[in-house]
Amino acid sequence: MIAPGELRAESFARYPPQARSFAVANLPALQRMPLILVALVLRQAIQYDWCFPREQEQLSRQLDLLGRMDAASFDALMAPFSAIQLSAELGGLDWVSEPQQFSEQLTAYLWSQHQIDRYHEAAQEYQQALQKALAEKTVTTPRWTIVTVGQGIPQTELPLFRRLLPHGTLFTNVDPSDGLEVLLAEIGSRAQQYPLEYGHWYIEGGESHAGSKGVQGLTVMSYARLVPAAKREFALLNQFTNRAGGGGKVGVEAVSSYIAGLNPDDLGLKGTSADNVLRHFEVNVLTQGAGCQIYSTTFVQWAARECLHRAQPLTLFARFANRQRSAPMEQLLARDPLQQPQDPEGSLTDADMGAYYTWINQSRLAGADQSRFLVWFEGHGVVCAVSPTLAQGTTSTASATMRQVLDWMR
Amino acid sequence: MPRYQKTVVVTFGGGARDEETFAPEGQENIPHLMKELIPQATFFTQVVNRGILGHYVATASLATGIYERFDNFADVAPENPTVFEYFRKGLGRPVNDTWVIAPSNGFNRIGQSAGGTFAPGFGARVVLPKHLLAAALGKTSTNPSGLEFLLQDNYEDVLFTPPSVQNEIQLSKLTEMLHLSADDFTHHAQTLSSADELSVYVMHHLMRQFAPSLLWITLHDMDVAHTGAYSLYIEGIRRTDRLCAEIWQMIESDPEYKSRTTMLILPDFGRDSDFSPSGNGFQHHRTGDPLSRTTWMMALGPHIRQNRTVDRALDSVDLVPTLGAMMNFPTPLAKGRPILEVL
Numbered sequence: 212m213i214a215p216g217e218l219r220a221e222s223f224a225r226y227p228p229q230a231r232s233f234a235v236a237n238l239p240a241l242q243r244m245p246l247i248l249v250a251l252v253l254r255q256a257i258q259y260d261w262c263f264p265r266e267q268e269q270l271s272r273q274l275d276l277l278g279r280m281d282a283a284s285f286d287a288l289m290a291p292f293s294a295i296q297l298s299a300e301l302g303g304l305d306w307v308s309e310p311q312q313f314s315e316q317l318t319a320y321l322w323s324q325h326q327i328d329r330y331h332e333a334a335q336e337y338q339q340a341l342q343k344a345l346a347e348k349t350v351t352t353p354r355w356t357i358v359t360v361g362q363g364i365p366q367t368e369l370p371l372f373r374r375l376l377p378h379g380t381l382f383t384n385v386d387p388s389d390g391l392e393v394l395l396a397e398i399g400s401r402a403q404q405y406p407l408e409y410g411h412w413y414i415e416g417g418e419s420h421a422g423s424k425g426v427q428g429l430t431v432m433s434y435a436r437l438v439p440a441a442k443r444e445f446a447l448l449n450q451f452t453n454r455a456g457g458g459g460k461v462g463v464e465a466v467s468s469y470i471a472g473l474n475p476d477d478l479g480l481k482g483t484s485a486d487n488v489l490r491h492f493e494v495n496v497l498t499q500g501a502g503c504q505i506y507s508t509t510f511v512q513w514a515a516r517e518c519l520h521r522a523q524p525l526t527l528f529a530r531f532a533n534r535q536r537s538a539p540m541e542q543l544l545a546r547d548p549l550q551q552p553q554d555p556e557g558s559l560t561d562a563d564m565g566a567y568y569t570w571i572n573q574s575r576l577a578g579a580d581q582s583r584f585l586v587w588f589e590g591h592g593v594v595c596a597v598s599p600t601l602a603q604g605t606t607s608t609a610s611a612t613m614r615q616v617l618d619w620m621r
Numbered sequence: 622m623p624r625y626q627k628t629v630v631v632t633f634g635g636g637a638r639d640e641e642t643f644a645p646e647g648q649e650n651i652p653h654l655m656k657e658l659i660p661q662a663t664f665f666t667q668v669v670n671r672g673i674l675g676h677y678v679a680t681a682s683l684a685t686g687i688y689e690r691f692d693n694f695a696d697v698a699p700e701n702p703t704v705f706e707y708f709r710k711g712l713g714r715p716v717n718d719t720w721v722i723a724p725s726n727g728f729n730r731i732g733q734s735a736g737g738t739f740a741p742g743f744g745a746r747v748v749l750p751k752h753l754l755a756a757a758l759g760k761t762s763t764n765p766s767g768l769e770f771l772l773q774d775n776y777e778d779v780l781f782t783p784p785s786v787q788n789e790i791q792l793s794k795l796t797e798m799l800h801l802s803a804d805d806f807t808h809h810a811q812t813l814s815s816a817d818e819l820s821v822y823v824m825h826h827l828m829r830q831f832a833p834s835l836l837w838i839t840l841h842d843m844d845v846a847h848t849g850a851y852s853l854y855i856e857g858i859r860r861t862d863r864l865c866a867e868i869w870q871m872i873e874s875d876p877e878y879k880s881r882t883t884m885l886i887l888p889d890f891g892r893d894s895d896f897s898p899s900g901n902g903f904q905h906h907r908t909g910d911p912l913s914r915t916t917w918m919m920a921l922g923p924h925i926r927q928n929r930t931v932d933r934a935l936d937s938v939d940l941v942p943t944l945g946a947m948m949n950f951p952t953p954l955a956k957g958r959p960i961l962e963v964l
Contacts, residue, residue: 319692322673322674322675323673323690323691323692324690325671325672325673325688325690327909328909331899331908331909331910334899373646462694463694500849501847501848501849501904501905502847502848502849502850502904503849505848506848506849506850508849508850509848509849509850512849513849513901516901534850537845537850537853554852556852557850557852557853557856558852560851560852560855561849561850561851561852563851564851564902564903565851567895568895568901568902571895571896571902575898
């Protein structure tokens with residue numbers, strides 16, 4: 212295979228149109244990178260047509276910066292990657308057209324050669340240098356993330372929101388009536404007030420709430436709608452392993468590569484060209500998120516993580532629902548998760564942790580110190596709110612409405 | 622050290638983090654370890670695994686004392702001699718004096734190294750209880766309905782076809798050796814709630830029948846964390862906590878083991894930190910961050926100082942030379958250093 216310095220416009224002939232244009236426009240920067248990094252950049256660039264606007268912007272800014280760097284600064288930034296020795300076998304892979312497969316082989320190689328820590332250090336240094344150089348724009352308005360847990364659970368003995376409490380105020384006497392409607396109205400209002408493509412999201416662990424339909428500017432994703440696609444994914448994988456295995460075994464890398472190559476059409480996800488980016492995102496969630504095909508709680512947590520990481524929305528509403536009970540994996544992979552007995556207590560524990568992870572993921576984004584986060588035990592009076600306007604690590608037993616809590620967070 | 626001492630090694634082939642175990646907020650999940658075992662144990666707070674964080678390859682590294690480099694999902698034996706080979710060759714012990722009870726994902730090759738030059742044929746017998754149950758379900762007259770939950774195999778990549786099983790001991794041979802019918806085995810399985818309980822049940826039979834001097838069991842239930850369901854991960858930890866106490870009770874109530882057995886308990890590694898951006902917290906162990914590499918070890922036995930905590934960092938590969946020093950057999954190719962606090 213070619214070395215990065217030998218990249219030409221024709222090298223990207225198999226890329227989708229926007230990805231090809233992007234790669235060609237940034238060819239000088241790509242040619243200067245060490246193989247290990249250029250392959251990782253291309254893994255993202257090849258998806259350019261289906262990236263969210265924020266991702267496209269970040270990728271462009273990254274390569275603009277590299278293209279403008281003088282030789283000494285550039286070489287210094289690349290040095291940790293250049294120092295990692297790669298095998299001839301890796302260099303022989305088609306890392307231009309198949310960067311995802313290269314990445315999988317690279318990871319296995321780095322682990323086997325005990326170089327994974329070195330690689331992580333190099334990646335972190337690179338990321339920090341980028342962040343420093345490309346100081347994030349301040350967000351137009353503080354981000355809001357709202358999470359609800361315990362949908363349909365009448366009561367619990369679980370001590371909820373313990374991990375979040377040190378960062379916010381725990382309200383224990385909030386009037387739960389019309390709480391959901393108030394929160395949905397807040398989401399809708401923000402979507403109208405701060406119009407931004409893929410800037411406002413609602414991720415639902417069951418059927419999406421009727422109140423979300425027709426809300427302008429709100430991207431809606433629900434587990435119930437994606438279950439058929441997850442089942443289709445398993446069916447395709449079975450076909451693949453049976454076909455490729457021929458009675459023998461199929462390597463985990465081959466399975467991973469096959470999964471990574473699935474697209475919305477493969478999984479039966481229909482839509483218009485206008486929501487093509489969302490359909491690809493849904494495929495990524497289903498194919499890259501372990502467990503989110505079978506457990507709705509995992510689905511909401513992982514989708515919220517990916518949404519925050521990739522789309523970097525101004526508003527996210529993540530609503531956990533009950534997941535099916537645990538079962539042998541072969542049953543979990545074969546049955547309809549929406550038609551099974553549920554595990555409410557387990558789901559609440561999952562969602563409690565999922566809410567905490569969602570807060571952590573929001574905290575990684577620009578403007579974190581001004582971000583707002585609210586988690587509610589749905590249908591009950593317990594709310595934990597994190598906001599620069601509220602005290603940390605305190606509990607309020609005063610009666611309040613959901614609307615008041617939101618107002619106190621502003 | 623007395624000549625006939627025995628050692629039981631309990632590893633968790635599903636990493637557990639401090640946060641869900643020995644950190645203050647995790648201690649509610651391990652009441653047996655905290656209240657029953659720690660007061661009798663020397664507890665090492667830091668055991669660092671510098672190798673590949675996959676369960677089979679990491680457990681194999683624990684067993685060889687060298688960080689093995691093979692593909693975690695490959696159907697291969699450890700490259701370097703195992704502690705079982707060192708033990709049997711060094712002390713001239715018969716085949717039934719060392720056994721491994723392991724989850725079924727790939728562990729079937731862990732008893733004997735692939736090298737073949739150091740001690741060919743001196744490996745341990747390996748039992749994969751889930752494979753035995755699967756075989757029993759095919760043979761027994763009992764209605765197998767409802768036992769499939771004990772057959773859960775690989776949580777790490779549920780879509781991966783497990784490797785073929787070649788080397789582990791077969792059902793008919795084991796049931797004959799243990800004087801246990803396939804029907805008995807299946808009937809008992811019906812009273813259990815997890816695959817790890819099945820492993821402990823098999824372990825109990827092995828102890829009664831052969832009283833092996835070096836017994837190694839790997840528990841796996843907590844690796845359900847890979848599905849992302851935190852509640853199931855916690856459930857797995859709590860069950861493992863209970864099973865560790867049961868194993869110690871089995872040792873203490875068996876005249877062949879009582880007062881002559883050292884038990885070592887250690888997870889193979891941890892899981893990713895909540896704050897590592899490239900990971901997803903407890904769900905996986907892919908980042909190689911310090912939390913995923915650092916775990917603990919507990920040692921109990923008649924010659925182990927009780928109620929002591931050791932904070933210096935150990936290395937995972939210290940286990941094999943320590944076992945060798947404890948039981949008086951050489952481990953010439955193993956890396957690491959004997960852990961003086963247990964000798």
